[in-house]
Amino acid sequence: MTFTQSPISFAMLSIATSFSAFAESQSSQDSQEQAIEVTETITVQSDFREETLQTIPSSLTIMSAADMDTRNAQNLEELTGAVANVNFAAGSQRARYYQVRGIGERSQYQEVINPSVGIVMDDIDLAGIGGIASTFDIGQVEFFKGPQGSRFGANALAGLIYLQSNAPTDEFEGRVRLSAANYDSFSTGLVLSGPATDRVNYRLVAEKNVSDGFMENRIVDADGRELNRDDTNNRDELTLRGKLAIAATDNLDVDITLIHADFDNGYDGFSLDNSRETFSDQPGFDQQQTTAASVKFTYTGQDAFDLITIVTHANSDLAYGYDEDWSYVGLHPWEYSSTDHYLRDRQNSTLELRLVSKPEQRIFTDTTDWVIGVYGKNDQEDLTRQYTYLASDFTSSFDAQNLAIFAELQTHLSDALTLTTGLRIEQRDIDYVNSDGLDYQPEDTMLGGKLLLAYQLSDAAMTYASINRGYKAGSVNSNGTLSDELRAFDPEYLWNYELGFKTSLLDNRAVFRAAVFYMTRDDIQISSYHLDERADGSSEFISFWDNAATGNNAGVEVEFLWDISDSLNIYTSLGLLNTEFSGFTYGDGTKETGRDQAHAPNYQFNAGANYYITDRWLLNVNVEGKDEFYFSDSHIEKSDSVVLWASSLSYQADNWRVKLWGRNVFDELYATRGFYFGNDPRDGYEAKPYYQFGEPARIGLTFDYNF
Template identity: 25%
Template sequence: MAIFRSSAPHVLCVVALGAGIVAAPAAAQSVAPQPDAAASPAPSEIAEITVTARRRTESLATTPVSATVLSGSDLLQQNVRSFQDLRGAVSNLELVPLLSGGTSFTVRGIGQTFNQVNSDTKAGFYVDEMYVSRQEGNDLYFYDIASLQVLKGPQGTLFGKNTTAGAVLLTTQRPTDRFEGYAQVRAGSLRRIDTEGALNLPLADGIYARASFRTQSVRGFIKHVLDDGRSGNVNNQSGRLQLRLDKGGPLTIDLLGEYNRSSTDGGATIPLACLPGADYIQNYDALHRVPYCTAYPVLGRSDTVYGGATLLAPTSAAVTDLARGGDADGAGRYRGLGPFNRTTATTLNGRLGYDLGGGIALHSVTAYRRSRARFYTPVNNAPDDIYAEYDDTRTSQFTQEVTIGGTVADDRLTFLAGAFYFQQKTRFLQDTGPDWIDPLGYVYDAALTYRSYAGFAQASYKVTPKLELTLGARYTYDRKTGSSYVFFAGRSNTFLYNGLPTSCGYFTGDFLGGIANCGGAPFTASGRNHWDGFDPKLQLSYRWSNTIFTYLTAAHGYNAGGFNQQIGGSSSDGRFPSSYDPEKLWSYEAGIKLDLLARRAVVNLSGFYQKYTDIQAGVNVLIGNVSTRQVQSAASAHEAGFEAEVVLRPVPDLTLRGNAAYLTQGYDSIRPNAVTLTLDTPVSSAPKYTYSAAVAYDLHLADGGTVTPSVDVRGVGAKPACQSGADYVCRLPAYALVGFRLDFAPRADGPWRIGLWGTNLFDTVTQQARTGFFGGFGIDRFTPGRPREIGVETSLRF
């Protein structure tokens, strides 16, 4: 059904790439404070980019890591308000919105896109050096930012937790010794009102505080046919308080407390097709006069759904036009509750630094995070929905990291050694109630405790002033303990229905009898296991001149194994019936960094090859007629690609930026147990290519003010989706999104800024994720990206 056709300006994309504007990050500079004029580059030069990729501050131009660095001001200029806005703007970074709230990260094709209790992230996410183990609510940290760094490839020899795919480092603004701050208001389409601000206060000599906040409120862009509601709204609030102790001595202490809250309608997916022969569609049809696909035909619009869905309204929680379910008179759990997503996250973070002298320092990071994500997003968002699921995930985590490092031996040896402890406790509840898949309802209640211990070290030695050798190693020990409770199975029984003996059985028999007559005993199981891994790293870098820097890297990554907790039957010994092994990755990378034309052109190029073994593949299998998520140690694969980032300043007031990336993947071997995979199955849903291009020009007014127009385009290639058996039966189409800004400053050094902004100017319909017909649901649907939005923004800095 070819009803969704992109209106993206593909000509603009081709022109941008042909011009070589493969764009890049700019200097790590804050949104709020004004830069010190004395530290600013010459008008014709590109500002130096600094990174902390190796746990120390250094120039990106001489750091042997493929990294994209975006400052707070870069994010503002490119209209990046959440991680999902980075799609296409960061090379080889895929971002997928999660129903549970937040965004999953996939770097160079390696990541995690499902979020059950036993899922582990492959790309490490760090907020102010705190590792965030779960993906729920990670978007809520996105305010008062100093810099965002995306590091590609394994980084475990420098960071606390394993970071097999790469690391995403979000650094917020630190308290300073100045009275300063900012306030920002953004208004626009769909009744958008966003506010953001910060206040920095020197409390006493050497003691500083910073309070910052953000609110977001946007009306939903998906309209309903059957009610006055809308889907896709945003309603977020966040607040952060920091204290810093720095009296000029060897000791510095940073304390941070943060609370984040999101309460939305859960969004909506757009149906593309209805399959009458699907198992769960047939269950519905057996109990209704009008077949489902006739009752709810595909609307054929990318911004409209039926509406009216309520949790537990379908099947035996109600009365159909042909039969009355055995649970029709029950009170029901969550009865009448519409789609929603409610996420909270509380963070406590303490960092301590102590200068031991002689170029050596001790650093400690102690952090605690507690999150809860509850959501209900129906399949079709119709009064009689095929499937209704309530999920409730509660997680608490504690991390402790201690490192010692510095530069010694006449600045020839730089080293870092550390120890790391991580504890995560997660409770995951999935409760469907009776629906057209589970006539008696389905409850999956699981708990997991995950402890990890690690030691890591890395040292870089300047063999000559230009040649540097780096060696690193990491040892990790992981232990997991879990338990599960699953109810969905019926029992053999006979009951009276309308005075006639009726047998329980899937589907109609269980529906008519309900839990009282047909409910069976729940399934329970538990398990405990441990794994360990050793990850080495070898790197050579050479600085040919002040303008040319090259490096070669070989690094290993590891992710712990686990067990499948979504069980589908009674366990004879009370243990989980299946588990999966640790997965491993060898990554080989070469890069060159160029600083050309008197720093009017900066070019970063990298190429990589990765060997990925014992891949933990997420597959859906039918267990007791229920589509169930399982993880298998399925295969080995290879991945290869390149990344290019460029900043150009041909004249003082004109800046051109961009990036381009390419990725190819393929399975090398498939394990016999991985029956849903073949060598032709895509390894992941990552696109083959991404790119972006941007141009900005500063116009200087006679009265000292400036006007800065800027335009950007971000492109994402087509990618596989909708896995069904061994094949991906659909692909998400490629797209390009165009945005703009027009910023006005009455005085170049003044406190006020006013801007006009626009995103997705051509109102291109994008598919961020898609399900296909897999699992018997019978509804092929996609998650839409945001439509065109235009608005105004004003900020005051003091």
């Protein structure tokens, strides 16, 4: 396997806002000559049917392996700046929660929540635990925007992110990656792939990533000496992945994926001084061990349909904790000190069976393709909270059963006009008990679906109009000090109205895609909090969930990619977003009459260029930015708008490559999470904003060797 310049058409068909410098082809000249011949090669892997990116009637971004390589991305969170109207929230070492079109959770403490944006890797549900989503040897990442109620159900109210790892190969190949960057950051990766027997191919992947992190801890000992640790917000991440592709019979394929992730990260992200210098004498942690598997059976032996069966299981041990006072005893006049730790044992299992009609077996006078299926899921989560001010540990047990039936019809009204209708009915039963004496068994029945009309204007252009309904289940607030009216929160529903247009231009050397959407939200689930003041003047931070009355989200997503010449290509994307919610009652009794939703910037953009200096040298320059946004729905603190620059210079030999790269090269200070409360004894616990910052300037060198 070698890598040189990737075919430009691959990049144009990726509506992720990044082009690749390299891919697996013999030379840049050969790739460019082949570009027009492969304009329909990128397909959507996770929908009911495989469909090309250019023809799927949806606002969907796909980032290929080459796109991720151009961004030097090591984790899913490092891709979001390239995708219009997708954001993430920190509050942990690695982002676990994402927002699509302004909708999505930002954190989890004691409550059990149902994510608005799902994360799936190789059919394995990682919603809420997506911090382990390493991008090493991932073939493509699909960002579905808008509700996916008929396809993915309760975990896709706002959208879904699907990661597809690379498949086993028919011939042996291998890859080694070595990378080093500032902040004592090092990573190594290994890939081995090939045939085990005539009917079995394998792929083995291992990656190790370590870094001191981007914070300095200035804790002071009893003699007044600064200890100056620089690794309390460190990263220590191991990812192992194995895949088997088995041709069991002529009609049965079996695909098996095994994943093990061990992330032993620190968490010391907030400073009393709102800087990169902390004072925590008991720094926190953000640890996760996940072992997961998926098995997919594809049976094609029936004349009328293919039978697809997918079974998955994931077991995760999660440990998250922080120094609640962000300081050391000597800083407090009364020697106050506290920590808050959350230890979770989480399991989920899924089973999906679906029948997908074959093209020659359409119904309704040979006009309609069809899909029908059932889906079952079991979520279990046991929590132990260890908090300084609790008389004893808080414990809870959560068990949820989801059962859904779904169907989709794709009716070809003419050669150019297609009507798609989809419906999904999902029942969710919860059994929740905790050590505060709460015993709660809510049930929700939810309905989602879509109505979509797509028209193929020409071989190069199509347009569509769609109405989608998404949903997510309600749940229960677990904190025993909450009032009865704050105890439970209801399901949330969303209607999405969308118009889209896609076309290729300039003899297939450019691609333009655009979507306009308007969404209405009912019973919005909002993450809020209040503070209980203690006798010593300090406060307890209590997070809970509530329903606001209504909300709406509207916006535009535009992407344009252009292969200007054999040596230069450019890419751009723009997301515009306007959001509002109203009807929410704050803790002081006042009611919200209309404001932007949290983590929903009014604009996001990404632009860049690849310049091929020679067949072996490539220069990439990239800029991305986003508008200011509210950190929470319960206070008015905002981030600043930000513009981040990145660049890389690569040299490609026949079977190896070296790349010098930089992200945030001008060292912009920007916040990814924010709170507003009193936590500093030096000013009498005066309420003020506190921020967690994104990564500073990163400079690194990466070496890849293929064999």
